[in-house]
Amino acid sequence: MEAKPAPLTFSKVLRIIVHIGGLAPVVYLVWDYYSGNLGLNPIEAVIRRTGRAAIILLLLSLTCTPIHTLFNAPPVRKLRKPLGLYAALYAGLHFAAFALWDYGLDFNLIWRETVEKPFILVGMAALLILFILTITSHRYWRRKLGRGWVILHRSVYLAAILAVAHHLLAIKGDLLSLQGNYTLPMIAGAFLIVLFLLRLPFIYKPLRQSMGRG
């Protein structure tokens, strides 16, 4: 008797896409490292690329719920977790490149940099939140913490705000007068604002109605 292969559902296809998309940046990075394509300042290239991947994946993770709200797509909603975990993976690699590769785990120096530079402090805060959320993402903690788990995991929004602020503050120039190349973090910030607006009932309800879903 042969077991029937499980049908390839929409939900599974989405999951496979998320895993491929989530692993692609690190595979590409390792490939570039061994083929010498990281440019003349490889440490900076790795720090920038992992940071960018973390923010993009984090924003995508936060996009799942609004999409579900508007289009009633439970399989999309389930992607929050793998996308969020991949975001945490890249945030971790971003930190590792900074602390291990760049600063050679010199704790004195890392501490001095962290307290001296607001953008690093803000980045560390985002990293800490993502770290806690990663550990408590398991079913066990969800069951154990109950209502508290939901509240705890809402801090992912705070992590996203901190991550975008970290990027804004890391740009050379002047943030207040917008002198400098702020294009990327501004796009991320605008995207985050749209996501927040879509959480407001007086915005998503009429949108949902116009799509024929009361």
Next chain:
Amino acid sequence: MDKKYCSVPVQPQEVTPKHVYQSRRKFLKQMGVLGMGALLASCAPKLPSPGSSPDPNLMGDQSSNFTDELGDALTAYEAIIGYTNFYEFTTSKEGVAELAENFVTDPWSIEVGGLVKNPRTYSMDDILGHFTQQERIYRMRCVEGWSMVIPWLGFPLHALLDEVVPTEDARYVAFETALVPDQMNAAESGMFPFPYLEGLRLDEAMHDLTLLATGLYGEPMPAQNGAPIRLVVPWKYGFKSIKSIVRINLVADQPPTLWNTVAPHEYGFYANVNPDVSHPRWSQATERRIGESGRRATLFMNGYAEEVMPLYEDMDLDVLF
């Protein structure tokens, strides 16, 4: 020195890798065959004779030394020309070289005026014919926390200032970079208030370390490095070393400078390399030497303290950073 000035950017693949020419030179030295240079002359640049002092007529992908005075190795030519900040073209350091390929630097003229007795406009031919080019190996410390060791070709700025003769009222020197929007992609992006301006106090400008550079590694200055002529002030952060200069003005008051205008709390007018004055974004206590992994300690005044500290005797360098 009556050579035709030409600033076609040299492609990395055209350049002899450092280890190759170093071994070539070592070989020549060991053999003691001075005439070897003549044999190679048809396909290779002229080599300086072993043990000679820096050769003002150096041509080709070479330097008279392999290290700076501290024993630090020269940064590879490919890295020096492939990793530059020139925001009029792009904010991508590794993207400048390609975008600057069509930057026209011949003909070129520099207007020197303001509070001087003999104002004058120099062509590049005037400059190259008039001032003996010499090699200077300097450390370059960028405010962004990276550094290089670069064999520049050039001449001390004081040689030019002595010729135009600053008046008694002149206390500062103001410099201006060319602004050619149709050749510079990001010149009108609104990201920064171009033209790029820089300035030095007159005594800093007269210091023998302060160089007007016209080339590096024995080659004419590549466009992305500030062709055809740029300033090099090795004890200050790299942004003080203004590129592609078209105007030099002697003035009475401290002139506005680009980074000091954009973010005065981050970039001082003096911008002396100082590991004790922190920056909100980059480590100033340590730096990443391009080509090395990890970090090394940043030297006070970038290692030129002995030479330049007399300039700042009565100054609080933490306040006037």
